[in-house]
Amino acid sequence: MTIIVCPKCSKKHRADTSRIVAKKKFLVRCKACEHKFVVNLDNSDAVQPVTPSQPEVQTPSVVQTSGTKTPRKICVTLSKGGVGKTTTAVNLSAGLAMSGFKVLLIDTDTQGQSSFLLGIRPAAGLTELLTGELPPKETIIKARPNLDLLSGGRSLAGAKRIIDKKSFGSEWTLSEALEKVDKDYDFVIIDTSPGWDQLTVNVLLYADEILTPVSLEVLSLHGLAEFTKNLHAIKKYKEIDLKYVLPTFLDTRVEQPKDIYRKLQGIYGDKVCTPIRYDEELSKIPSHGKTIFEFRPDGDAAADYGALVRRIARNKNLLLG
Ligand SMILES: Nc1ncnc2c1ncn2[C@@H]1O[C@H](COP(=O)(O)OP(=O)(O)OP(=O)(O)O)[C@@H](O)[C@H]1O
Ligand SMILES: [Mg+2]
Numbered sequence: 591m592t593i594i595v596c597p598k599c600s601k602k603h604r605a606d607t608s609r610i611v612a613k614k615k616f617l618v619r620c621k622a623c624e625h626k627f628v629v630n631l632d633n634s635d636a637v638q639p640v641t642p643s644q645p646e647v648q649t650p651s652v653v654q655t656s657g658t659k660t661p662r663k664i665c666v667t668l669s670k671g672g673v674g675k676t677t678t679a680v681n682l683s684a685g686l687a688m689s690g691f692k693v694l695l696i697d698t699d700t701q702g703q704s705s706f707l708l709g710i711r712p713a714a715g716l717t718e719l720l721t722g723e724l725p726p727k728e729t730i731i732k733a734r735p736n737l738d739l740l741s742g743g744r745s746l747a748g749a750k751r752i753i754d755k756k757s758f759g760s761e762w763t764l765s766e767a768l769e770k771v772d773k774d775y776d777f778v779i780i781d782t783s784p785g786w787d788q789l790t791v792n793v794l795l796y797a798d799e800i801l802t803p804v805s806l807e808v809l810s811l812h813g814l815a816e817f818t819k820n821l822h823a824i825k826k827y828k829e830i831d832l833k834y835v836l837p838t839f840l841d842t843r844v845e846q847p848k849d850i851y852r853k854l855q856g857i858y859g860d861k862v863c864t865p866i867r868y869d870e871e872l873s874k875i876p877s878h879g880k881t882i883f884e885f886r887p888d889g890d891a892a893a894d895y896g897a898l899v900r901r902i903a904r905n906k907n908l909l910l911g
Pocket of ligand 1: 670672673675676678699701703782784839840867869870871
């Protein structure tokens with residue numbers, strides 16, 4: 591047992607951290623004043639051991655919002671457009687689901703292309719979850735075996751306005767909404783829109799790991815450098831890592847993409863994944879509503895995305911399907 595003291599209202603809360611902590615650092619919400627704060631068990635003024643003379647505390651009074659058995663939350667993001675974010679989010683999710691993991695794919699883009707790529711037209715999605723118009727379970731649809739989808743789309747523009755108008759805690763809106771639904775999954779994969787807005791900040795505060803697809807051209811390298819600068823602002827509030835840099839659109843016949851790939855390796859080292867080659871089949875799949883594993887399972891793109899799935903699952907021998 592540990593006593594956690596809310597830095598805002600000073601309320602003392604009793605928490606069984608031995609049971610809830612997979613990580614040393616985790617996010618909690620004070621039930622008395624609703625304030626959210628990060629607790630670092632190794633080094634935090636907010637944590638005190640329980641002593642026999644400890645005054646009465648409200649029990650149980652902190653809600654752990656991360657740190658127990660939670661899914662791995664990976665956002666696929668880069669401010670630059672057209673680098674393969676949606677293609678990656680969808681095919682990575684599909685590959686993980688085919689390997690037996692329970693996956694929730696979340697589309698946070700007003701373009702709503704994840705559902706399009708999967709060949710579905712959902713009646714509801716992330717907007718209704720964020721606005722509370724529908725019960726959480728009714729906002730998620732089954733896209734494939736083991737793969738659920740919380741779709742994006744034009745209506746998200748309205749949800750963004752609601753987030754923007756909140757006077758307090760707007761940046762945690764997505765985390766709070768997903769808290770109710772994400773516990774059933776092994777992986778939550780989030781596709782983001784190009785650019786950087788309030789919803790991007792919400793996604794980064796929710797996710798734990800970042801995967802950035804980088805098309806192998808000079809402008810994308812600049813985009814990645816800009817993005818890592820913006821990420822520093824988020825890191826003040828929570829732990830989040832740029833874990834995977836995924837080179838995309840590799841055309842092996844041309845020298846420049848290979849040079850850029852080597853540059854990426856020089857800067858980002860082990861974070862750089864095996865590239866996704868340029869493959870026309872990938873540009874065809876949107877009009878078929880199929881994943882690359884369904885559309886061309888023996889092609890280059892399925893092999894490349896298969897390698898990504900194994901890397902993310904940390905299992906070189908993982909069988910897809
Ligand atoms: N490796 C590839 N080879 C060929 N075409 C690809 C490849 N990856 C993606 N594409 C195609 O490139 C286009 C852009 O890809 P995608 O929509 O995944 O990018 P995005 O980063 O999500 O774009 P946006 O920033 O607009 O959301 C799509 O038409 C897609 O089918
Ligand atoms: Mg996209």
